[in-house]
Amino acid sequence: MENQHGPDFPNGEYQGKPFSNSTPIYPSGASFPTVPEEEAGITYSDPVDNARVPLIKLEDNLRTHLSPNFTVGSFVGKVGRDYHYARISVDLVRTIQAIQERAQAPLFIVSGYRPPAVNELIKGADQSPHIAGRAADFKVSGIEPLEVAALALDEMGPHVGIGLGAGTIHIELREDLKSWVYTGAKLSHEEFSEWVQERTQRASL
Numbered sequence: 001m002e003n004q005h006g007p008d009f010p011n012g013e014y015q016g017k018p019f020s021n022s023t024p025i026y027p028s029g030a031s032f033p034t035v036p037e038e039e040a041g042i043t044y045s046d047p048v049d050n051a052r053v054p055l056i057k058l059e060d061n062l063r064t065h066l067s068p069n070f071t072v073g074s075f076v077g078k079v080g081r082d083y084h085y086a087r088i089s090v091d092l093v094r095t096i097q098a099i100q101e102r103a104q105a106p107l108f109i110v111s112g113y114r115p116p117a118v119n120e121l122i123k124g125a126d127q128s129p130h131i132a133g134r135a136a137d138f139k140v141s142g143i144e145p146l147e148v149a150a151l152a153l154d155e156m157g158p159h160v161g162i163g164l165g166a167g168t169i170h171i172e173l174r175e176d177l178k179s180w181v182y183t184g185a186k187l188s189h190e191e192f193s194e195w196v197q198e199r200t201q202r203a204s205l
């Protein structure tokens with residue numbers, strides 16, 4: 001399930017579309033003109049997905065809702081103060097909103113889109129999908145990260161990269177299941193992987 005632009009997204013919304021030209025339409029109906037790569041420059045380059053998720057302008061749009069509970073600002077956080085553009089996958093917004101609805105307590109995105117320099121500064125992985133706009137680290141108020149991971153898996157099935165942290169979880173849109181843990185997580189890598197496998201297999205029965 002690979003095309004020349006990398007793995008397909010689970011919902012396939014960008015399939016067959018020349019994604020650098022496609023205007024994203026978010027669950028709220030919001031849509032923004034996309035910014036050409038040449039205009040944004042290397043600061044916003046996406047070596048991870050080759051600019052599959054297009055850049056949108058942040059200015060004046062930070063408070064614009066992408067879905068009932070989340071704005072552009074929710075997905076960029078502090079990046080919105082210092083940067084002009086961002087990549088935010090429509091599928092990611094839809095997924096986060098769906099997890100929010102399952103959680104029934106406030107979901108807070110700690111880190112969404114990261115320009116390459118920000119990713120480097122916070123020591124993110126080299127090929128981090130945060131750079132590509134298809135990953136989010138988040139927590140749900142009053143709910144343990146492992147329980148939040150359960151909600152994410154119930155929503156996403158095996159089409160997820162999922163990382164368990166001490167206070168947050170990381171999710172990324174991907175075709176095949178992958179799981180890992182961060183320092184301070186309640187389970188070891190092995191324990192979490194096994195738990196993830198069981199949970200996704202049970203869901204697909």
Ligand SMILES: [Zn+2]
Binds near residue numbers: 135136170
């Ligand atoms: Zn992350």
